Amino acid sequence: MQDKVTQIKQLKYDRDVSYAYASSRLSKHWNNHNMAWSDFMQKLSQTVRTKEDLADYNKMSKSEQADVKDVGGFVGGYLKEGKRKAGQVMNRSMLTLDLDFAAQDMTDILSMFYDFAYCVYSTHKHREISPRLRLVIPLKRNVNADEYEAVGRKVADMVGMEYFDDTTYQPHRLMYWPSTSNDAEFFFTYEDLPLLNPDVILEEYVDWTDTLEWPTSNREQSKTKHLADKQGNPEEKPGIVGAFCRAYTIEEAIETFIPELYDQHSTDRYTYHEGSTAGGLVLYEDGKFAYSHHNTDPISGQLVNSFDLVRIHLYGAQDEDMKADTPINRLPSYKAMQTKAQNDERVKKQLITDKMSNAMDDFDVIEASNDEWDETLEITSKGNFKASIPNIEIILRNDPNLKGKIAFNEFTKQIECLGKTPWNKESRHRQWQDGDDSALRSYIEKVYEIHHSGKTKDAIISVAIQNAYHPVRNYLNSLTWDGEPRLERLFIKYLGVEDTEVNRTTTRKALTAGVTRVMEPGCKFDYMLTLYGPQGVGKSAILKKLGGAWFSDSLVSVTGKEAYEALQGVWLMEMAELAATRKAEVEAIKHFISKQIDRFRVAYGHYIEDFPRQCIFIGTTNKVDFLRDETGGRRFWPMTVNPEKVEVKWSKLTKEEIDQIWAEAKHYYDKGEELYLDPELEEEMNAIQSKHTEESPYVGIIEEFLNTSIPKNWQDMTISERRDFYKFGDESISEQSSELVQRDKVCALEIFVECFGKDKGDGRGSMELKKITNALRQVGNWQVYDGNKEGKLKFGKEYGKQKAYVRDVDIDDLI
Numbered sequence: 001m002q003d004k005v006t007q008i009k010q011l012k013y014d015r016d017v018s019y020a021y022a023s024s025r026l027s028k029h030w031n032n033h034n035m036a037w038s039d040f041m042q043k044l045s046q047t048v049r050t051k052e053d054l055a056d057y058n059k060m061s062k063s064e065q066a067d068v069k070d071v072g073g074f075v076g077g078y079l080k081e082g083k084r085k086a087g088q089v090m091n092r093s094m095l096t097l098d099l100d101f102a103a104q105d106m107t108d109i110l111s112m113f114y115d116f117a118y119c120v121y122s123t124h125k126h127r128e129i130s131p132r133l134r135l136v137i138p139l140k141r142n143v144n145a146d147e148y149e150a151v152g153r154k155v156a157d158m159v160g161m162e163y164f165d166d167t168t169y170q171p172h173r174l175m176y177w178p179s180t181s182n183d184a185e186f187f188f189t190y191e192d193l194p195l196l197n198p199d200v201i202l203e204e205y206v207d208w209t210d211t212l213e214w215p216t217s218n219r220e221q222s223k224t225k226h227l228a229d230k231q232g233n234p235e236e237k238p239g240i241v242g243a244f245c246r247a248y249t250i251e252e253a254i255e256t257f258i259p260e261l262y263d264q265h266s267t268d269r270y271t272y273h274e275g276s277t278a279g280g281l282v283l284y285e286d287g288k289f290a291y292s293h294h295n296t297d298p299i300s301g302q303l304v305n306s307f308d309l310v311r312i313h314l315y316g317a318q319d320e321d322m323k324a325d326t327p328i329n330r331l332p333s334y335k336a337m338q339t340k341a342q343n344d345e346r347v348k349k350q351l352i353t354d355k356m357s358n359a360m361d362d363f364d365v366i367e368a369s370n371d372e373w374d375e376t377l378e379i380t381s382k383g384n385f386k387a388s389i390p391n392i393e394i395i396l397r398n399d400p401n402l403k404g405k406i407a408f409n410e411f412t413k414q415i416e417c418l419g420k421t422p423w424n425k426e427s428r429h430r431q432w433q434d435g436d437d438s439a440l441r442s443y444i445e446k447v448y449e450i451h452h453s454g455k456t457k458d459a460i461i462s463v464a465i466q467n468a469y470h471p472v473r474n475y476l477n478s479l480t481w482d483g484e485p486r487l488e489r490l491f492i493k494y495l496g497v498e499d500t501e502v503n504r505t506t507t508r509k510a511l512t513a514g515v516t517r518v519m520e521p522g523c524k525f526d527y528m529l530t531l532y533g534p535q536g537v538g539k540s541a542i543l544k545k546l547g548g549a550w551f552s553d554s555l556v557s558v559t560g561k562e563a564y565e566a567l568q569g570v571w572l573m574e575m576a577e578l579a580a581t582r583k584a585e586v587e588a589i590k591h592f593i594s595k596q597i598d599r600f601r602v603a604y605g606h607y608i609e610d611f612p613r614q615c616i617f618i619g620t621t622n623k624v625d626f627l628r629d630e631t632g633g634r635r636f637w638p639m640t641v642n643p644e645k646v647e648v649k650w651s652k653l654t655k656e657e658i659d660q661i662w663a664e665a666k667h668y669y670d671k672g673e674e675l676y677l678d679p680e681l682e683e684e685m686n687a688i689q690s691k692h693t694e695e696s697p698y699v700g701i702i703e704e705f706l707n708t709s710i711p712k713n714w715q716d717m718t719i720s721e722r723r724d725f726y727k728f729g730d731e732s733i734s735e736q737s738s739e740l741v742q743r744d745k746v747c748a749l750e751i752f753v754e755c756f757g758k759d760k761g762d763g764r765g766s767m768e769l770k771k772i773t774n775a776l777r778q779v780g781n782w783q784v785y786d787g788n789k790e791g792k793l794k795f796g797k798e799y800g801k802q803k804a805y806v807r808d809v810d811i812d813d814l815i
Helices: 037-044 054-059 062-069 106-113 145-159 198-202 227-231 239-247 250-257 306-319 332-342 345-358 389-398 434-448 453-466 471-478 487-495 501-519 539-550 560-567 586-594 655-670 679-691 698-707 719-732 748-755 767-778
Strands: 016-022 031-036 073-075 077-079 089-099 118-122 133-143 187-191 262-266 269-272 281-284 289-292 406-409 414-417 528-532 572-576 597-600 609-612 616-621 636-640 782-784 792-794 801-803 805-807
Touching (some): 016 037, 016 089, 106 118, 133 198, 145 198, 239 306, 389 434, 389 453, 487 655, 501 636, 719 748
Parallel strands (some): 572 616
Antiparallel strands (some): 089 133, 281 289, 406 414, 782 805
């Protein structure tokens, strides 16, 4: 038999359509896809020939026929999560309607009544004398599941409801790809016309959301026996109407909104005050509906739900001047009632309960109770929650699954999740991550049907700031010192540090600085207590115990953004083996330790921010001369550990004792402890620092040079004569110059030339001169000259005025 297939030409009216497809009706997962309508028709114009002939097919059982014609199929829209079931249809891009009772001239009928694009193809049972066709109509815009059936029924009614299968209007209904028995005719045709505008169709209804208005076939109508059945369960109505009906039964609506109009007559009966009869208002189906037999009642002769009961009584007079065919949802009374309902607290809470209950299948830990909500959400006239930042903030503050879960950690400067959420069952505090953003959006969209990524992000930040907390500050404020001193002897007891006033004081001040930095971020404290001693004593271990969750030893640099980022969320930073400082220039080290505020832009941040320091540094090293800078060493407070003098092993330090140590430090903070040493202890610390300063190899040479007595007429001698004297001693000078005196001043260039035998011209910018200058600072009994603003003295015609170093004598005697 010859097929009747209209060849597809270039379309004038085309668009991309979305559809879901699978290889079988039994498939668990369906693939969503997009394709041009013209290409989609091309697929529908080609059939799969099956092995059986039509006569054999008609003899098969229904299940056998299903197996034969199952060559894969499609749903004309997008399926959520690829699941083909009720409630999973996100949208439909085309109508797919089965003409199971088609007339033989069906294509002529369609062409007569339809002025929009469509295509028709034959299904497996099709015969010329008994047509079985499938009608596919692309839509100008995608429709949701509710709109789909309303549009589909109205389009079917244009040519006659009786032609169509009664179940064909289901949004999730599967349609098989074309298949044909080996001896049967395949039919396909199409019309290239403007795309069907669903809004035009929906406007033909008074209220398309009212299923009573939807066209039905005589087959369907014969099944409808009661008026209530026709209306459908009012509690299941979409939007604000359904929410109101779920929140208020007829009895509750009368008691709350119109108690002055009705008196209860008996069970399920009320009397209208203005009526002439008693008990004329009858309630049905447990208060879902009411029918008034009172002729004077505004709802006389009508079966109404609780929403319409209140609407007509309170606002019905506003409709008097409206045309009779005005859709209900455009009546002034409807809009007024809509506003009243959307501002009603009980309706708002009902909507919250509904949304959360509907999401229970998606989230195992969900709690549907709304009893604890302190605030209610703004809703639209359609009964949806407004997609606004304030609304999302209210959700984050009140939803029992989200309340108190999002907070800003003022210490780490990060947003945190403080417990279990519908998408993550971890109860520990953890950093809020990108995945949490996505999961929260999914939760809010599924539960509250609010879709707005940007506003959700803004609400997260806003609520997190509202819930800001500081874990270290909270910890310190929770402690109570028992009055027993422990702090000053911490390192003496557990690391064998010598029990001296300077060691006790620096321990007290360093840890009190830790408290101060938390209570007053960015406060000035530019010292670093440094533990020196052999490995294995427990230097790092005891610091880790002290800092707990806020300890770190990950500092690998003291320059740049990387160094600043490493300090965030750290209270006690160990500079282990001073690894970080070894890689930096001296000035960078001094600058880093003394810095009070770090300023940088965080990764993915939009602005440069200030981060006041909230940490202290404690160094650890096993190198005795760990100080490399003679001028910057004052920032380090060295402390020598001694394993032989350890009183208690560090591992015995308990959490309770650590709490008391910090409580004591908090006590000193409260008393106003100064964070620097007094002059006497500062002098003692200078001596300790000198012992730990790396000595220049030039020190000994220069020291011997300076301790060599020189002729009294030294300033009159030439450089060559001076070098000879230094090399050969008294033998190189005359008797007139034989009187020797102690040198009382020197300059770096003089040492460069006379001690090391270099030429003056080589000294400009020389690294050797810098090394000599550094070594001079380490030579005992010599100091930088400060007798004038320049710090310079005359060094004869050979050197002129130079920056001077002088022996510890009365500088007034120098010229």
